[in-house]
Amino acid sequence: MKRRLFSTVLALTALSAAADSPARPYMPQTPASSIGMLMKISVVDRSSGAELPIYLYRGEYWVAGRPGARYAIRAFNAVGERVMAVMSVDGVNIVTGETAGIGQNGYVFSGLERSDITGWRKSDSQIAAFQFASAGNSYASRTGRPDDVGVIGVAMFRERRSEPPPPQIAPYSRRDEYGNDREQRESSSMGDARAKSRSADSAVAAEAPAGSMARQQAPSPSLGTAHGRRENSYVGKTTFERAQSTPDDVVRIRYDSRENLIVAGVIPPAPPPRWTRPSGPSPFPGSDPGYVPDPPRRY
Known part of the structure; x- marks a missing residue:
């Protein structure tokens, strides 16, 4: 299946939770598989094909x-119209390799379309696979941008819908003081003003500064995303005009190793394994602790 990605001129077609009360310990919720409103975003382990659980902890995923x-x-x-998704990993735009900003290009999805984005875009036909690695071996760190390692971001934009032209006003006749007919036509200045306004809006959206959306500073985690092996992934081009310069929805997912998330309290530790009685004679048929009791009296 081909995917489309947006460019300012063309688009490539291809392939809060409240703080915990000190008196109440935090109880992690059942993890979700995807989050987002316009688009449902999840993270997939490619070796198993399973979506990784998404944990909500202190207002962050x-x-x-x-x-x-x-x-x-x-x-x-999840909607029946085209949506553009500007995606970043570790603060880097996954299509262009620039330090990520909401005004950059991304992928365009048709209504109800689903696709797996598997790596850093290298060309119209190849990507470098996303691969979890130590923070120091991440693509962002190796290109001198380690501050935002450990976060996946998706900014979503609705498409501007074309407006129908203003209705034409039928001409009418009016007699002047000399009794002559005079054609009067409705001025089109309002339509011209609307067209100029739309052009100005488009210019503002195209010139939106890359850093206009502030990113929260995150502590440096132990995991990052490496620039993995090359794989085939084909793209083409399409056009896309945003309905507005600010995103309609933003998804932010942080990540780290399971061990670190358990230590941090994001993931509850697994309960100790329960011993199960084997079939047949058991060397340990009872589970009550204690010492050897006296045998019953003989009758």
Whole structure:
């Protein structure tokens, strides 16, 4: 399946939770598989094909990565219209390699379309796979941008809908003081003003500064995303005009190793394994602790 990605001129077609009360310990909720309103975003382990659980902890979403594992960002357009998704990993635009900003290009999804985005875009036909690695071996760190390692971002934009032309006003006749007919036509200045306004809006959207959306500073996690092996992934071009310069929805998912998330309290520790009685004679048929009791009296 081909995917489309947006460009300012063309688009490539291809392929809060409240703070915890000190008196109440935090109880993690059942993890979700995807989040988002316009689009449902999830993270997929490519070796198993399973969506990784997304944990909500202190108002932030988290997934646990496994060092060396390849992953994909799965995006499902939940609305019946085209949506553009500007995607970043570790603060880097996954299409252009620029330090990510909401005014940059991204992928365009048709209504109800789903696609797995599997890596850094290298050309119209190839990507470098997303792969969990140590923070120091991440693509962002190796290109001198380590501050935002450990976060996946998706900014979503609705498409501007073309407006119908203003209705034509039928001419009418009016007699002047000399009794002559005179044609009067409705001025089109209002329509011209609307057209100029739309042009100005488009110019503002195209010139929106890359850093116009502030990013929260995150502590440097132990996991990042490496520039993995090359894989085939084909793209083409399409045009897309945003309905507005600011995103209609933004998804932010942080990630780290499972061990670190358990230590941080994001993931509850697994309960100790319960011993199960084997079939047949058991060397340990009872579970009550204690010492050897006296045998019953003989009768």
